[in-house]
Amino acid sequence: MGEIKLMKGNEVLAEAAIRCGCDGYFGYPITPQSEVMETLMVREPWKETGMVVLQAESEVASINMVYGAAATGKKVMTSSSSPGISLMAEGISYLAGAELPCLLVNVQRGGPGLGTIQPSQADYFQAVKGGGHGDYKLIVLAPSSVQEMNDFVDLGFELAFKYRNPAMILADGAIGQMMEKVELADYKPRWTKEELVEKNGDWATTGKPASRKKNVITSLEMASNDMEVRNINLQAKYRKMEEEDVRYEAIQCDDAEFILVAFGTAARVCQKAVEVAREKGLKVGLLRPITLFPFPKKVIKELARKTAGFLSVEMSAGQMVEDIKLAVYDAGSNARVDHFGRMGGIIPTPTEVVEALEDKFSWELSYGVKRSY
Amino acid sequence: MTEEMIIAGFGGQGVLSMGKILAYSGIMEDKEVTWFPSYGPEMRGGTANVTVIVSDTRISSPVLQEYDTAIILNQQSMDKFEKAVKPGGVLLYDPNGIVHPPTRTDINVFKVEATKASVEMGNPKVFNMIVFGSYLKVRPILSPDNVEKGLAKSLPERYHKLIPLNLEAMQKGREIVEEVHVV
Amino acid sequence: MELKEVTKTEGTMDIQDILKPENLVYQKTKLLTDTPMHYCPGCSHGVVHKILAELIDEMGIQERSIGVAPVGCAVFAYNYIDIDWQEAAHGRAPAVATGISRVNPDAFVFTYQGDGDLASIGAAEIMHACNRGENILVVFINNGIYGMTGGQMAPTTLEGMVTATTPYGRNTDLNGYPMRITNLIAQLPGTSYVTRQAVHTAGGVRKCKRALKKAIQNVLDKKGTSFVEVVSTCNSGWKMSPVASNKWMEENMIPYYPLGDMKDSVKGEHSEN
Numbered sequence: 001m002g003e004i005k006l007m008k009g010n011e012v013l014a015e016a017a018i019r020c021g022c023d024g025y026f027g028y029p030i031t032p033q034s035e036v037m038e039t040l041m042v043r044e045p046w047k048e049t050g051m052v053v054l055q056a057e058s059e060v061a062s063i064n065m066v067y068g069a070a071a072t073g074k075k076v077m078t079s080s081s082s083p084g085i086s087l088m089a090e091g092i093s094y095l096a097g098a099e100l101p102c103l104l105v106n107v108q109r110g111g112p113g114l115g116t117i118q119p120s121q122a123d124y125f126q127a128v129k130g131g132g133h134g135d136y137k138l139i140v141l142a143p144s145s146v147q148e149m150n151d152f153v154d155l156g157f158e159l160a161f162k163y164r165n166p167a168m169i170l171a172d173g174a175i176g177q178m179m180e181k182v183e184l185a186d187y188k189p190r191w192t193k194e195e196l197v198e199k200n201g202d203w204a205t206t207g208k209p210a211s212r213k214k215n216v217i218t219s220l221e222m223a224s225n226d227m228e229v230r231n232i233n234l235q236a237k238y239r240k241m242e243e244e245d246v247r248y249e250a251i252q253c254d255d256a257e258f259i260l261v262a263f264g265t266a267a268r269v270c271q272k273a274v275e276v277a278r279e280k281g282l283k284v285g286l287l288r289p290i291t292l293f294p295f296p297k298k299v300i301k302e303l304a305r306k307t308a309g310f311l312s313v314e315m316s317a318g319q320m321v322e323d324i325k326l327a328v329y330d331a332g333s334n335a336r337v338d339h340f341g342r343m344g345g346i347i348p349t350p351t352e353v354v355e356a357l358e359d360k361f362s363w364e365l366s367y368g369v370k371r372s373y
Numbered sequence: 374m375t376e377e378m379i380i381a382g383f384g385g386q387g388v389l390s391m392g393k394i395l396a397y398s399g400i401m402e403d404k405e406v407t408w409f410p411s412y413g414p415e416m417r418g419g420t421a422n423v424t425v426i427v428s429d430t431r432i433s434s435p436v437l438q439e440y441d442t443a444i445i446l447n448q449q450s451m452d453k454f455e456k457a458v459k460p461g462g463v464l465l466y467d468p469n470g471i472v473h474p475p476t477r478t479d480i481n482v483f484k485v486e487a488t489k490a491s492v493e494m495g496n497p498k499v500f501n502m503i504v505f506g507s508y509l510k511v512r513p514i515l516s517p518d519n520v521e522k523g524l525a526k527s528l529p530e531r532y533h534k535l536i537p538l539n540l541e542a543m544q545k546g547r548e549i550v551e552e553v554h555v556v
Numbered sequence: 557m558e559l560k561e562v563t564k565t566e567g568t569m570d571i572q573d574i575l576k577p578e579n580l581v582y583q584k585t586k587l588l589t590d591t592p593m594h595y596c597p598g599c600s601h602g603v604v605h606k607i608l609a610e611l612i613d614e615m616g617i618q619e620r621s622i623g624v625a626p627v628g629c630a631v632f633a634y635n636y637i638d639i640d641w642q643e644a645a646h647g648r649a650p651a652v653a654t655g656i657s658r659v660n661p662d663a664f665v666f667t668y669q670g671d672g673d674l675a676s677i678g679a680a681e682i683m684h685a686c687n688r689g690e691n692i693l694v695v696f697i698n699n700g701i702y703g704m705t706g707g708q709m710a711p712t713t714l715e716g717m718v719t720a721t722t723p724y725g726r727n728t729d730l731n732g733y734p735m736r737i738t739n740l741i742a743q744l745p746g747t748s749y750v751t752r753q754a755v756h757t758a759g760g761v762r763k764c765k766r767a768l769k770k771a772i773q774n775v776l777d778k779k780g781t782s783f784v785e786v787v788s789t790c791n792s793g794w795k796m797s798p799v800a801s802n803k804w805m806e807e808n809m810i811p812y813y814p815l816g817d818m819k820d821s822v823k824g825e826h827s828e829n
Binding site: 052058067068072074094207 | 681
């Protein structure tokens with residue numbers, strides 16, 4: 001058993017980065033995630049593991065520092081909050097286009113614009129549908145506890161290197177600011193130069209020895225045919241992610257007539273909402289997508305065949321609900337899909353969620369559950 | 374056992390750190406804990422509050438509408454959170470600065486004159502520990518041993534010399550807490 | 557076809573005699589690849605590429621070198637010099653180089669940027685990389701124009717100069733003034749060596765090579781940022797012959813962007829000028 005501590009989600013990100021053998025962090029301060037870099041600067045990991053920490057002049061610069069360092073095959077990361085991620089969008093598209101593994105963290109706050117520093121989940125589209133230009137996908141992990149903030153740093157790097165693709169931890173201000181009991185991982189040493197060359201030497205710009213051709217990191221192809229091939233390969237990679245790395249948690253879904261679908265902080269609220277609803281005699285379950293991309297389509301399709309309705313509970317105007325609808329449509333099911341959300345930095349309460357469920361599915365509740373087929 | 378509580382008062386009263394000590398003490402007793410603060414501009418001189426949940430099982434929502442216990446340390450928080458105590462739950466408050474004392478009769482109400490006591494002890498900084506001590510008297514959810522360990526864990530080593538003073542303040546709180554209304 | 561044995565006549569040389577090492581007077585730069593360059597005839601890029609390739613070879617640092625290519629005419633620099641390269645987004649090369657250098661402190665990292673890339677869209681990145689004293693070399697090609705996108709105005713475009721977006725000449729009321737960004741860079745304490753060169757004459761090429769060699773050595777010695785501007789021609793963008801371009805550059809560009817060292821110091825010291 002690892003070391004047990006009481007820590008904030010943001011602090012844990014920093015600690016987990018040091019312990020998982022991360023080589024570098026590049027960032028720019030923004031609330032509500034500034035504790036990530038602050039914690040790193042207090043910890044001075046360059047003295048302990050050799051990990052580099054640098055405060056950049058902007059998010060534009062920090063994402064490009066990540067690009068440069070990631071292209072040398074190192075484990076590097078950045079973190080920010082919503083407006084900062086918007087500024088990084090260009091660099092994220094380049095990272096995806098050049099197929100560079102790295103870890104990005106978005107501790108979301110409410111938008112649009114300068115918005116609020118309170119928690120939000122309104123960057124779902126930005127994270128899973130692109131955000132930058134071009135057809136690309138990030139691997140998106142949604143932690144719902146401080147423990148998962150810890151665990152997903154290592155997992156994020158693992159997936160990023162498995163696919164040579166940027167991975168993003170999509171958290172929110174609540175998870176970042178919340179303290180919980182966390183079991184820290186044991187230290188993993190940083191890769192030595194030899195290990196790095198062995199793992200990534202066939203593509204990374206580690207410096208060209210006589211024994212191999214020069215490695216070039218680029219997302220540019222002037223010939224459309226070549227660029228299409230690049231895109232086809234990227235899409236094949238994204239399909240592989242959908243085959244192999246979907247993660248979710250299903251709570252009391254087996255007998256559920258209604259399924260709440262929620263991730264991150266909203267999923268925590270919904271877990272309580274399931275308890276409240278069950279006390280009232282409503283058969284409600286919770287599906288918590290852990291990977292937002294790849295999205296757990298398959299399980300939603302299966303549930304759609306035996307469930308009357310899905311309520312997507314999000315701290316947004318309703319974004320993930322579109323992906324649920326697509327999955328239900330693909331299943332050929334007539335299960336109804338609706339959305340309940342709070343915006344502007346407000347976290348819904350469990351009671352509100354149950355009331356919304358009763359309201360939006362009042363027909364099914366009054367006239368008996370209409371089983372789908 | 375699950376204890377869902379809110380501690381609310383002014384920034385600077387040690388609301389957040391009291392919650393942190395409680396959470397750490399919970400960890401010492403192998404409980405699951407969540408500490409969820411209000412954050413942002415309201416921290417700077419305005420009201421501050423923190424939700425603390427200590428439980429034997431996995432903790433669900435960090436955001437709650439009603440609480441088993443509310444520790445209330447200013448009038449604004451009284452206005453906001455008196456009504457949020459579950460029937461049969463506990464409301465503990467310091468009467469200093471409270472113009473409208475709690476009126477509910479379906480909850481257990483206790484008061485602790487912690488501001489006054491901390492001045493008498495010659496150290497206003499131990500205010501929150503007096504309140505904490507009185508809370509543990511009223512809601513003995515954690516063993517005193519583990520609370521002492523939690524206190525040590527949550528203080529940086531350079532402040533460990535202050536542990537005896539803090540324990541003394543907690544003892545004071547245990548002694549002076551008064552029952553106002555019990556269901 | 558029947559092959560006949562060629563008998564060697566006394567006192568004459570055949571090709572095998574000529575191809576002896578002692579007769580070698582010139583050879584293709586080893587680290588330049590066989591890829592034909594896409595640059596226009598008369599363009600300065602080819603010359604600067606060659607100098608860099610020569611120096612990386614001569615200084616024995618191919619295995620340590622990581623180049624960062626810009627968006628601009630030199631976007632394909634990675635096709636021409638046989639080292640590891642990264643292609644950066646427009647203007648971001650100094651940030652990319654920062655990332656590389658920070659996690660690979662023993663690498664020789666350089667950016668190769670044009671004036672639109674470095675002085676316009678990437679002004680923030682270059683200032684801050686130089687101000688932090690990143691241990692990198694910046695090669696700055698200043699031809700006063702956006703060559704790649706078809707000859708639009710750059711921050712360095714001279715007053716009155718006609719470009720695709722200043723068809724009646726650069727008007728300072730509308731467009732502001734030509735930016736001597738290298739002079740600004742020289743003020744930053746993070747830089748160690750800041751110089752302005754040109755490669756339109758044989759003498760200039762030799763001087764530029766000396767400057768780049770010193771700059772590279774500074775990076776190897778971890779002295780902070782070295783910054784080498786090369787005032788260059790863009791005969792396509794300027795719509796002149798290569799010869800006329802060289803003349804125009806001498807008469808117009810160099811008076812505004814005078815050649816020479818601006819700072820030769822160590823990181824942490826302010827420029828004396």
